[in-house]
Each structure stands twice: as C-alpha cells, then as structure tokens.
Amino acid sequence: MATLENRSRFRVTVRNREDLTREFPFNAPARVASHMAELRAQGFKPAVTQLEDTILVRVRQKGRAPQTFTLPSVETAEKLIRKIEEERGRGLYVDYARSHKVTVAQLMVRYLKEKVPKLKSADMLTYKLEAMLMDSGPHGKALVEEFKDWQKAHGRRVHPGSFQMRTTYGSLEWLHKPLPEVTTDDLNDFIEERLQDSEPATVDREVDIFSALFTFILDVWKYRKRLPNPSFQ
Incomplete structure (x- = not known):
C-alpha cells in the first residue's frame, strides 16, 4: 500500500501586493491562520495555497520494512507508485527509500x-x-x-x-x-x-x-x- 502526503509550504498572497507574500511550513497552519487574520484586520483580502514541491511517499508491504521518502511533485510520486505496484505484481522489491538518500x-x-x-x-x-x-x-x-x-x-x-x-x-x-x-x-x-x-x-x-x-x-x-x-x- 502506498500513500501520499503533501508536506509543501503554505503560501499566503495578496493580490497586487507581492511584498506581502509569505510562506509557512506545512506543519504550521496556526501561523498561517494568524497571519491571514492580521492581513484582514489591515483591510486586505489574503489567499492561501499549498505548494506541491515536497510530497511524502509512504510504501508499506507485508513482510518488508516500510519505505518513506520525498519527491518534488505529485506527478513524480504517482508515477513511482505505479512503478512500485507493477514491480510488486512481478514479485519484485526495490528499496526506493534508500536510493533517495544517495546522490x-x-x-x-x-x-x-x-x-x-x-x-x-x-x-x-x-x-x-x-x-x-x-x-x-x-x-x-x-x-x-x-x-x-x-x-x-x-x-x-x-x-x-x-x-x-x-x-x-x-x-x-x-x-x-x-x-x-x-x-x-x-x-x-x-x-x-x-x-x-x-x-x-x-x-x-x-x-x-x-x-x-x-x-x-x-x-x-x-x-x-x-x-x-x-x-x-
């Protein structure tokens, strides 16, 4: 079984005000909400989006240690998951988590x-x-x-x-x-x-x-x- 989790940064923007753009870690939703509240109090209309450049992939297989690694896009992650599923169908096991630690x-x-x-x-x-x-x-x-x-x-x-x-x-x-x-x-x-x-x-x-x-x-x-x-x- 493979799952995806978006761990990319949150980006808060205000239309026509690039100087007000700020980014926050994926695990700081409270800071995002606080910043947006501050902007609204100043009369702005902020918008928040989450980027898609840090995708956490978890791969679990019975009898094998779980694999966890990150990829730079959802598309790349989904392609790799399809590849893993195809390899499993042929009885293969490749430790992609380890390979993502070496350059x-x-x-x-x-x-x-x-x-x-x-x-x-x-x-x-x-x-x-x-x-x-x-x-x-x-x-x-x-x-x-x-x-x-x-x-x-x-x-x-x-x-x-x-x-x-x-x-x-x-x-x-x-x-x-x-x-x-x-x-x-x-x-x-x-x-x-x-x-x-x-x-x-x-x-x-x-x-x-x-x-x-x-x-x-x-x-x-x-x-x-x-x-x-x-x-x-």
Whole structure:
C-alpha cells in the first residue's frame, strides 16, 4: 500500500501586493491562520495555497520494512507508485527509500575509489571527474576534499588538482540530486552547454564518461539488491 502526503509550504498572497507574500511550513497552519487574520484586520483580502514541491511517499508491504521518502511533485510520486505496484505484481522489491538518500555525486566518488584505479586512463579520468565535482557547487568541492583525504589515508596517489587552466563545466548541479530524480534533460542540458565552447569530439568523450559511470551505478544497484542488508556505502 502506498500513500501520499503533501508536506509543501503554505503560501499566503495578496493580490497586487507581492511584498506581502509569505510562506509557512506545512506543519504550521496556526501561523498561517494568524497571519491571514492580521492581513484582514489591515483591510486586505489574503489567499492561501499549498505548494506541491515536497510530497511524502509512504510504501508499506507485508513482510518488508516500510519505505518513506520525498519527491518534488505529485506527478513524480504517482508515477513511482505505479512503478512500485507493477514491480510488486512481478514479485519484485526495490528499496526506493534508500536510493533517495544517495546522490549521483556520492556514487561518482565511489566510482573514483573502486573502478577508476583499475583503468588505463585512470589519471585523466580522475582529473575529469574531480573537475566536474568541483564545478557542481560547494557540496561537490567538499566531496573532492573528502576523496583526497581518503586517498592519502589509503596510500593512494593524490592528483595535484590544478583546475585553473581549463574551461569550467556548467549545468552540473543535478549531480547532487537523489539518484531516482535524475532525468535525461539533466544530461542534455550539460551536453548543450558544453557544445557552446568545446569540440564535439571532446563532448563525446565526456558523455562516454557518464555512460561508464551509470553502467557502474547499475552494477552497484544490481549487486546491492542481492545483499541481506543492502547499502550504497
């Protein structure tokens, strides 16, 4: 059985007065009511709506631990529920709650630790992946620093990480999305932006890197489902 609960913010607005717009947590209806009463006392006619950008999904199945996770829209949540129901009809069980706690960037670091050192192009690939993480935002930079600390602790050679003389990667914020929320549009945006200042052959090689990365992620996922207590870590 799967249920949805809207945990998005409440938004109070007044027509033609954007400066009076305020938002409140989903669990603060009393504050919403109080604020609206204050506006009415000032002669305004406020309206309240609840957004739909934080949808809590609860999945219960007999003999299995309940799964709880959030999704960015009702449409996305309903699609996933239909997928879960279809998988159950075939006797499958996938722990979506756990997968929503891991990002592509985190799996990229795992790829750097486990797979990349075994490849002939390890140095180049390490440079590329670290640069992508660095350009994905502060979380990516923190992951790179953690990865370098891990390399030192395990006696691995640390790449010097001189990223200044290169073209900065753009459209990589999606690396920090939970894995199930990544879409083809995310990768397409990256490709289109790269084509504006890089040769097609260069972009093709970078797409190949992502292809290999996602193949690794799928292998991790398949292996993980065979474990009694699966974990991405």
